[in-house]
Amino acid sequence: MAEPTDREDLPKATVVRPKRTRISIIWIIPILAALVAVGIAIQRIRSEGPTITIIFNAAEGIEAGKTFVKYKDVIIGRVTQVQLTSDFARVNVTVKIVKHAAPLMVEDAQFWVVKPSISITGISGLNTLLSGNYIGFQPGVSDNSWDTFGGLDEAPVITEQRGRQFVLTASDLGSLDTGSPIYYRRLQVGQVAAFDLAPDGKSVQLKIFVNAPYDKYVYPGTRFWNASGIDISLGADGLNVRTESMVALLVGGVAFDNPPELGQTEPAGPNTTFTLYRDRVAALRATDPYARRYVLYFNESLRGLAVGAPVTFLGLPAGEVSSVGLAFDAASATIRPRVVVTFSPERLLAYGNVPAEVQAFKTAMQDEQKRASVLRRLVEERGLRAQLKSGNLLTGQMYVALDYYPGAPKVKLDLRQPEIVLPVEPGTFAVLEAKLTSILDKIDKMPLEAIGRDLSKDLASLDVTLASATKLLNNADAHVVPPLKTALEDAHNTLVAVERAMNNVNTTILGPDAPAQQELRSALQDFARAARSLRVLADQLERQPSSVIRGKTDAGSGGR
Amino acid sequence: MSTQTSGHALSAAEAGLVACTTCALLSRPADAANPGDCPRCGAPLTSRQRNSIQYTWALIIAAAICYVPANVLPVLTTTAFGSVESDTIMGGVIYLYASGSWPLAIIVFVASVMIPLGKLVALAYLLITIQRGSAANSHQRTRIYVLVEFVGRWSMLDVFVDAFIVALIQLKPLMSVEPGAGVVFFMAVVVLTMVAAQTFDPRLIWDAGNNRQVQHG
Numbered sequence: 001m002a003e004p005t006d007r008e009d010l011p012k013a014t015v016v017r018p019k020r021t022r023i024s025i026i027w028i029i030p031i032l033a034a035l036v037a038v039g040i041a042i043q044r045i046r047s048e049g050p051t052i053t054i055i056f057n058a059a060e061g062i063e064a065g066k067t068f069v070k071y072k073d074v075i076i077g078r079v080t081q082v083q084l085t086s087d088f089a090r091v092n093v094t095v096k097i098v099k100h101a102a103p104l105m106v107e108d109a110q111f112w113v114v115k116p117s118i119s120i121t122g123i124s125g126l127n128t129l130l131s132g133n134y135i136g137f138q139p140g141v142s143d144n145s146w147d148t149f150g151g152l153d154e155a156p157v158i159t160e161q162r163g164r165q166f167v168l169t170a171s172d173l174g175s176l177d178t179g180s181p182i183y184y185r186r187l188q189v190g191q192v193a194a195f196d197l198a199p200d201g202k203s204v205q206l207k208i209f210v211n212a213p214y215d216k217y218v219y220p221g222t223r224f225w226n227a228s229g230i231d232i233s234l235g236a237d238g239l240n241v242r243t244e245s246m247v248a249l250l251v252g253g254v255a256f257d258n259p260p261e262l263g264q265t266e267p268a269g270p271n272t273t274f275t276l277y278r279d280r281v282a283a284l285r286a287t288d289p290y291a292r293r294y295v296l297y298f299n300e301s302l303r304g305l306a307v308g309a310p311v312t313f314l315g316l317p318a319g320e321v322s323s324v325g326l327a328f329d330a331a332s333a334t335i336r337p338r339v340v341v342t343f344s345p346e347r348l349l350a351y352g353n354v355p356a357e358v359q360a361f362k363t364a365m366q367d368e369q370k371r372a373s374v375l376r377r378l379v380e381e382r383g384l385r386a387q388l389k390s391g392n393l394l395t396g397q398m399y400v401a402l403d404y405y406p407g408a409p410k411v412k413l414d415l416r417q418p419e420i421v422l423p424v425e426p427g428t429f430a431v432l433e434a435k436l437t438s439i440l441d442k443i444d445k446m447p448l449e450a451i452g453r454d455l456s457k458d459l460a461s462l463d464v465t466l467a468s469a470t471k472l473l474n475n476a477d478a479h480v481v482p483p484l485k486t487a488l489e490d491a492h493n494t495l496v497a498v499e500r501a502m503n504n505v506n507t508t509i510l511g512p513d514a515p516a517q518q519e520l521r522s523a524l525q526d527f528a529r530a531a532r533s534l535r536v537l538a539d540q541l542e543r544q545p546s547s548v549i550r551g552k553t554d555a556g557s558g559g560r
Numbered sequence: 561m562s563t564q565t566s567g568h569a570l571s572a573a574e575a576g577l578v579a580c581t582t583c584a585l586l587s588r589p590a591d592a593a594n595p596g597d598c599p600r601c602g603a604p605l606t607s608r609q610r611n612s613i614q615y616t617w618a619l620i621i622a623a624a625i626c627y628v629p630a631n632v633l634p635v636l637t638t639t640a641f642g643s644v645e646s647d648t649i650m651g652g653v654i655y656l657y658a659s660g661s662w663p664l665a666i667i668v669f670v671a672s673v674m675i676p677l678g679k680l681v682a683l684a685y686l687l688i689t690i691q692r693g694s695a696a697n698s699h700q701r702t703r704i705y706v707l708v709e710f711v712g713r714w715s716m717l718d719v720f721v722d723a724f725i726v727a728l729i730q731l732k733p734l735m736s737v738e739p740g741a742g743v744v745f746f747m748a749v750v751v752l753t754m755v756a757a758q759t760f761d762p763r764l765i766w767d768a769g770n771n772r773q774v775q776h777g
Contacts, residue, residue, distance in 0.1 A: 026615045026759075030622035033748065037625050040633070040741065066645065075644075 049077070049097040054111045054135065056151035059091040061115060061133030069095055069111070071137040076101035079135070093151070095135070105147065108140030112152040162212035165193065166268065168254065170204045170276035174226050175252035182208055183227055183255040189214035192254065206276065208254060216267045219258055224274045225283035227255035240281070259284050260350040282308070291344040293322060295421045296386045296400065298337045300430040304398035305388065311341045313402045316351055319343040321400060340419070341386070341400055372415045379423060383408045388427035398427075571766060578605045609761040613687055619756035620683050626748040627676060633742035635722060640735045648742060649673060649718070672718045672746070675711055679753040682708050683760060690764045698765050705762045712754040719747045 059082050061067070069077035081094035097105060114136040136155055170176075173195060182190035190210035198205050210218055232241050254276065268274075277283035302324055311319035319342045327338035345365055352358035364370045378384040383406045391397045403425075411423040426434070509516045540547055572579045578589045582603035590596030595605040609615075634646035647655070649672045656665035682704050689701060722743045729737040 024611050024614050024618065026611070026618040029752070030618050030625060033622040033625040033752075037629050037745075040629055068644070 047099045049099040049102045050105060050145075050147060051080070052077075052095050052097055052105055052147045052149065054093045054095060054149045054151045055085065056091045056093055056113065057153060059093060060113055062091075062093055062113065062135070063132070066132060067134055069097070069135040069137050070114075071101070071104070071139070076104065076137060077135075093135070103145070104137070104139045105145055106140045107142040107144040107146040109142075109146070109149060110138040110140065110152055110156055111149050112136045112138075112155045114155060163190065163210050164215040164218070164268075164270045165207055165209050166218060167271055167273040168206040168208055168224050168276040169198070169273060170206060170226070171278075173204045173206075176206065176226065176254065177251070180251060181253040182210060183253055184210075184214055184217055184257070186255075187214070189217075206254070217258065218256065218268045218272075219265045220268045220272065221265065222256050222258050222268065222274065223277060223283035224254055224256040225277040225280050227253045227280070255280065257284065260347070291319065291342050291346070293340050293342050293419050294386075295419045296339045296341060296424050297327060297421065298339060298388055298424050298427075300337070300388060300427055302337045302339065302388075302398070304390065304396040305339065305400070306397070309391075309397065309399045311343060311400045311402065313343075313348055314404075315401070316348060318345070318348045318402070339400065343402070375420070376413050376415060379413045380410065382406070384422075385425035386422050387425040388430070390428075571763070580605055581609075608763060608767070609759065612759055612761040612764060613690060615759040616683060616687055616756045619752045619759060620680055620687070623676075623749045623752035623756065624680055626745045626752065627680065628745075630676075630742050630745035630749050631673070633745065634740035635718070635742040635746060636725065637738040637740050638729075638735070639738070646740060648740075649746070668718075671715065675715050676746075676749045676753060679708050679711065679715070679757070680749075683753070683756055686760065686765065690767075701765050702762060705757070705760065705765070708753075709757045712750070712757050715750045715753070716747070719743060719750065 056062070062079055062082055064079050064082050067079040068075045069079070075098070077095040077097040079093055080096045081092075083092045083094070084090070085092050112135070113133050115133045135151075138156055176192055176195065178192055178194055180192040181188045182192070190208055193207040193209045195204055195206045197203075208224075232239070256274075257280075305321060305324055307321055307324055309321040310317045311321060313319075321339060322342045323340040325338050325340075326335050328335055349358050349362055349365075352361070364374060383404050384402060385405045385408050387401050387403060387405075388398050389401045391399045402422075405425050408423070408425055413423075414421065508514050540552070544552075572586060576588070577586050578595045579586050580598040580601060580603055583598060583601040585598055585600045587599055587605070589605060597603065598605050631649055634648050635652075637644065637646045639645075649668070653665050653669045653673070656662070656668060686701055686705060689697075722739055726737050726739050729735060
């Protein structure tokens with residue numbers, strides 16, 4: 001380029017003092033404010049959860065902005081919008097879910113409106129009276145996240161409390177309902193979760209839920225029964241009244257217990273199916289694995305014997321009557337009572353006092369061969385017999401007693417039949433009846449009329465005899481009594497004389513001043529004196545035997 | 561008033577003097593760069609507040625930033641009978657208006673929404689006009705500034721009410737009121753605008769009319 005010229009007419013560049021563009025520290029304030037604001041914004045955006053839609057039949061108590069979705073009482077979402085669906089049939093509830101609950105929004109999650117409900121089993125959702133309804137939530141198990149859900153009309157009963165679900169099969173529902181309590185030893189341990197008719201329509205299936213610490217008491221052998229209302233039973237064992245709690249009394253419930261013969265086993269797995277028995281008695285007498293049925297052919301009336309009547313062994317309940325019926329035998333034209341009893345040796349084992357014995361017996365029972373031989377010996381050697389007994393004279397209830405009758409006629413036990421026939425012993429009532437009958441028969445056979453006739457004849461002659469006897473006595477009165485009187489007076493005089501004589505004797509011999517007495521007394525005194533001297537001598541000799549020879553020394557010096 | 565004299569009044573700076581901002585004593589500065597202290601009250605003397613415009617800008621911007629969360633975030637979270645409600649300032653205004661108490665709604669709207677925003681806009685307007693060296697409407701602008709400064713002390717009303725309510729209504733578990741994050745930002749807006757009004761030197765408004773060469777910075 002060219003050299004700079006030195007012309008004067010050109011303007012001279014001015015030197016401007018550089019402006020101090022120092023950035024003041026004050027700018028930290030807006031930067032700080034911006035940072036905080038941006039930070040909050042970012043946090044807001046990050047915490048933004050998904051928006052879901054729940055379709056309800058009715059938006060009862062649901063308000064946009066005020067209704068929350070709660071899970072375990074923790075707010076996981078808030079209703080942002082409530083709208084009718086496009087066909088105006090239902091309600092779309094739009095819910096903003098909080099970020100951390102977003103993973104819970106899976107395909108099978110459940111939503112329902114929680115509202116206060118007051119039923120006889122209790123009051124639930126009371127807090128909603130104040131806070132308004134809220135939407136309950138139950139997480140699902142699916143992995144597919146979802147954003148549109150169908151809301152439930154009713155709350156599902158089971159929230160995921162720990163515990164186990166079991167299935168009960170019952171012939172009918174009774175007074176049970178969802179939410180009916182489950183009792184174990186009168187403690188409420190669960191509830192009925194749901195019920196439904198069995199697929200074949202012939203029974204009812206109840207899903208029950210037993211809460212966690214108690215579910216371990218449900219074994220495969222546990223018995224469930226309907227504990228609704230009062231259970232009054234008038235059986236052979238008297239009047240029984242049983243109830244569970246007052247609530248169960250009013251609304252029904254299910255109770256369970258473990259039969260005493262049931263040992264410690266593994267708890268039942270979830271969804272194990274149990275039978276729901278009618279009542280406690282029926283439940284606890286339900287058959288055990290070692291129970292066997294035996295047939296009894298009685299020879300007496302079965303009146304008072306009902307199905308379910310107890311079977312006792314030596315007085316302890318050990319089974320029950322399974323069926324009461326008749327056996328027909330056309331060939332011999334006989335119809336006789338046939339009673340089938342279920343005998344549960346397991347239940348007897350519960351009475352065993354020595355565990356080792358019980359265990360040994362139990363193992364023996366498990367072996368069919370040994371079992372049969374035990375039974376054979378019991379019946380053939382010990383004389384085990386079944387007998388109908390009256391449990392209650394008032395009601396006439398009968399039961400079957402198995403007892404030993406060593407004097408009973410010997411029988412052979414046929415063990416090959418599927419249902420073993422046990423020998424029977426005539427019932428005490430029957431025996432009594434038979435004896436009474438025979439006595440009555442004998443009375444009946446007596447010729448009472450003839451006896452009566454003879455008796456009246458005899459009485460007539462007796463009358464005559466008595467008349468002559470009276471006459472005779474009158475005679476005696478006249479002729480015998482006066483001399484008898486004199487004789488008696490004489491006797492009296494004699495006795496008076498005798499008495500006087502005796503008094504004499506008394507004064508001379510026995511009286512205190514009687515001479516005989518005096519002499520006797522002095523003699524006795526002399527005798528006593530002699531005896532005393534003798535005793536002194538004896539003492540002297542004992543102390544100083546030598547005195548016999550050497551003469552008496554100074555008294556007392558010998559011993560001292 | 562002396563509105564007609566606006567452009568011709570001699571200012572202290574033009575005369576090479578400094579007026580004390582504390583006791584208003586007019587004195588000659590010790591030297592032009594460093595005026596020294598007031599001979600009467602001992603306050604530091606400045607011809608114009610240092611970095612007034614920059615400071616005010618910074619505070620206004622900070623306040624403007626805070627104004628957004630102050631209105632977006634809830635100022636009060638009311639828990640009544642188990643239901644939780646969070647209210648923003650605008651939410652409250654709308655609620656008041658909708659429930660019929662429109663005078664109250666207007667008061668809250670003016671005090672809590674319009675005034676902070678108005679202050680921000682007014683200060684920004686003053687700064688922009690000063691930086692552009694505008695000499696017009698100096699009287700109006702001064703009036704605006706006086707208004708901004710006057711109103712500043714009243715805008716804490718909202719924060720006050722909030723603090724009162726939160727302290728009083730603690731009827732747990734029936735009802736309780738918790739302050740929301742919005743109230744903190746609202747307070748920040750009020751404080752920042754108040755400080756901004758303080759850092760703003762109203763004398764700058766007149767400098768443009770008197771002497772375009774006056775440095776502000």
